[in-house]
Amino acid sequence: MQRREIAGVGIGKILTGVIIVALALGATVFYLFYTGRFGGGKKIKITPSVHLGYEWTSITASNNIVSDYLYSRSKKLIVEKGGDGVLAATSYTIAGRLVTEEAVSSGVYGLSDQALLLKCYVRAGDRNNAVAVKESVIKRFKLPDGSYKAFVYLDEEKNKDAVVSTSAMIDWLDAMLQYYITYGSEPDYKEIKILIEVLFDNQGRLKTENLSVAKYADTLYVALEDTSAIKEGDAGSLEQRYGTISGDSDSELVDNKEEMEDIEGVLLSNINLRLIRDLETNGLIAEGAYDKALKAVKEGIAGAGFDFYAYATSGAMDCGAYVYSGQSLGAIDIAQNVKTMKNLAEVGELDSSTFAEFKGSVMNDGRIYTEFSMLTRSYSGVEAAGAYTDGMMMAYFMGDKDLFDKLSDTLGKRVATKSTSPALYMIFREENERYVFYARDNFGTRLATS
Numbered sequence: 169m170q171r172r173e174i175a176g177v178g179i180g181k182i183l184t185g186v187i188i189v190a191l192a193l194g195a196t197v198f199y200l201f202y203t204g205r206f207g208g209g210k211k212i213k214i215t216p217s218v219h220l221g222y223e224w225t226s227i228t229a230s231n232n233i234v235s236d237y238l239y240s241r242s243k244k245l246i247v248e249k250g251g252d253g254v255l256a257a258t259s260y261t262i263a264g265r266l267v268t269e270e271a272v273s274s275g276v277y278g279l280s281d282q283a284l285l286l287k288c289y290v291r292a293g294d295r296n297n298a299v300a301v302k303e304s305v306i307k308r309f310k311l312p313d314g315s316y317k318a319f320v321y322l323d324e325e326k327n328k329d330a331v332v333s334t335s336a337m338i339d340w341l342d343a344m345l346q347y348y349i350t351y352g353s354e355p356d357y358k359e360i361k362i363l364i365e366v367l368f369d370n371q372g373r374l375k376t377e378n379l380s381v382a383k384y385a386d387t388l389y390v391a392l393e394d395t396s397a398i399k400e401g402d403a404g405s406l407e408q409r410y411g412t413i414s415g416d417s418d419s420e421l422v423d424n425k426e427e428m429e430d431i432e433g434v435l436l437s438n439i440n441l442r443l444i445r446d447l448e449t450n451g452l453i454a455e456g457a458y459d460k461a462l463k464a465v466k467e468g469i470a471g472a473g474f475d476f477y478a479y480a481t482s483g484a485m486d487c488g489a490y491v492y493s494g495q496s497l498g499a500i501d502i503a504q505n506v507k508t509m510k511n512l513a514e515v516g517e518l519d520s521s522t523f524a525e526f527k528g529s530v531m532n533d534g535r536i537y538t539e540f541s542m543l544t545r546s547y548s549g550v551e552a553a554g555a556y557t558d559g560m561m562m563a564y565f566m567g568d569k570d571l572f573d574k575l576s577d578t579l580g581k582r583v584a585t586k587s588t589s590p591a592l593y594m595i596f597r598e599e600n601e602r603y604v605f606y607a608r609d610n611f612g613t614r615l616a617t618s
Contacts, residue, residue, distance in 0.1 A: 209357025214345050214446040217291065220618065224564060227573050228617040231580035235617040237593040238583075239288065242610040245591055247285070251277065252322075254297075254304045256285045256607040262591055264602055275322035279309055279336035283343035284611035290346050291618070302347055305340070306359060314362040316340060334377045335438050337367055342443050364452055372448060372457025373485045374439060376432040381479065382497040383429045433480040433491065436468050437507035441515045460486050462517060465508060475525040476500045476540065477508045492542075499539040502547070503555040506536065510558045513565035523562075527571050530559070535578050553582075553597055557612040564616075579613065 220228075228235065247253065250260030250273040258278045263271040282305050289298035309316040311330055318333035341363050348356050369375055445458040464485045468478035470492055478490035479501055494501040509526060512518040529547055530536060536559060538549030556579045563572035584591045584603070595609040 209348070209352060209354040212345070212349060212450040212452075214349060214450070215442050217287075217346060218561070218564070219291075220564065220616075223569070224572065225617060227569065228576045228580075231573070231576040232583045232585070233576060233580050233595075233613065233617055234593050235614055238595070238610060239292075239614045239618075241591060241594050242605075242607075242614065245594065245605060246607050246610065249273070249590075250605075254300050255308075255320075256281045256611065258319075258608075259604050259606045261602050261604045262589070269602065273322075277308075277320050277322075278607070279305070279316055279318055279333070280339040281607035281611065282309075283336075283339040284607065284615065286343040287346055288611050288614055290343075290350050291615070295351055298347060298351060302344070302356070309340075314366045316363070334367065334374070335435065337363060338438055338440055338443070341367065342440060345443070345446065361452070364447065368447075368453050368457070370454060371460070372444070372454035373460060374434050376434055376481075376484060379431050379433050379435065379480055379491075380428045380495075381431060381491050382493055382495055383427060431480075431482055431491065433482050434464075434485045435480045435504065436465055436478055437504045437511070439465050439485070439508075439511065441465065441511050441517070445515065462515070465512060466517065466519070468508075469519060469522065470500070474500070474542065475519070475522045476505050477522070479504055496539055496549075498542050499548070500542065502536060502538055502540055502549075503552040503558075506552070506555045506558045506562065510562040510565070513562045516565075518562070518566065523566055526559075526562075527568065530571060530574055530578075534574065536575075554606075554608055554612075557609075557616040560616045576617075582609075 225235065245262075246256045246260050249271070250257035255277040257273045258276045258281055259274045261272050263269055282301055286298055286301050286305075289295075289301060305316070308320050311317065311332070315332045316337050317327075318331050318336045321327050341360065344352075344356065344360050344363070348360060367374060439461050441458065441461055444453070444461045447453045448455060448457045464481065465477065467488065468481070468490050470476050470478065476492075478492050479494040480491045481487060482489040482491050493499055494504060506526070509518055509522060513523070533547065536552045536555045537547040538552045540547050556575055560572055560575045560579070563569075563575060579595065582595050582597065584594050584596055584605075586592065591603070591605055594605050595613055596603045596605050597609070598604075
């Protein structure tokens with residue numbers, strides 16, 4: 169009798185153990201299917217996403233930027249009300265004081281905005297929404313050649329014209345890599361590979377794209393000074409670098425003779441060094457790609473007393489020829505420079521004098537302007553509203569809390585504070601006496617403050 173009882177207990181334990189093991193295996197299989205990794209793609213390793221610690225998030229909080237609330241409101245306003253419930257609208261304008269000033273969505277969905285939204289979902293562990301955004305973008309933005317539209321529209325008629333943007337596709341590739349290491353599967357890996365082939369050549373260089381840059385009309389050119397005496401590495405004079413113009417440079421005649429020129433090149437701000445390093449490390453682009461990219465960016469510094477980086481290369485990424493003015497002649501595009509500097513700072517390669525110039529301008533003026541005039545050596549234009557999150561991340565990478573605080577303070581002054589506002593805690597821009605909330609500002613700030 170005793171043996172039977174002992175045997176019964178033994179069999180019971182075995183059955184219990186078998187059930188536990190079966191449940192564990194079932195849970196594991198369910199998890200693999202749930203995360204999309206059952207028979208998933210190749211394992212890759214990328215640089216971990218930046219998460220600011222308490223010392224840094226307390227700075228933003230003290231400047232009226234409450235990241236969790238901002239994120240929650242942004243999803244409701246920009247995705248649920250302004251978007252289509254899945255995609256983020258580029259902007260959403262809340263109702264004004266007058267009855268006729270109704271709330272209105274832009275009706276435009278930008279690829280870069282969806283990249284920010286996808287990163288936010290991955291960071292929050294929101295798999296369902298991350299999958300929905302990823303699938304919607306591939307379905308609605310992807311073109312037959314593997315490239316992606318820069319925008320899609322609520323108005324289907326506008327979707328017939330496909331405009332592509334290297335900047336937007338790089339943003340999407342970066343987001344897809346973050347998505348892939350968390351939730352991705354074999355089809356996602358294939359999507360990443362296709363996009364890499366669209367963006368990079370077989371040497372791992374970013375492919376050139378058509379860029380429109382400002383120049384003087386040919387009739388205003390004066391020959392450059394003799395450059396034969398300039399040795400390799402010398403900065404040269406401003407005239408040797410940019411040429412001079414005939415006539416009075418302050419006259420309306422000269423101003424009206426500016427024109428746009430189409431060139432083939434690579435925006436320096438598109439050279440995402442951390443991303444390129446990750447792609448090379450995982451064998452997704454050619455060996456040596458990172459060193460080429462870093463060299464191309466660092467050699468693009470203007471010199472001749474100007475602590476700024478070029479707007480773009482003129483030709484291939486490693487050709488050594490640069491264009492310093494973008495949309496305004498004789499002016500440095502500051503927003504593009506801030507992005508380039510952020511990319512350098514992220515990999516520990518930002519030139520100290522360039523950072524000092526940027527910090528000095530922000531600490532003195534309290535804001536980021538759109539341009540720096542090479543003629544007057546002064547900042548001008550309007551506020552570069554979209555550059556603050558890049559500037560904050562640059563300050564973080566450089567370990568500069570004073571600059572981070574100053575930028576947070578300026579950005580914090582554009583936080584909606586009215587308790588009854590549907591956009592409470594969100595970042596706004598005031599345009600035509602209306603309050604407009606951009607996806608880039610809000611989802612970008614979420615990533616830069618959490």
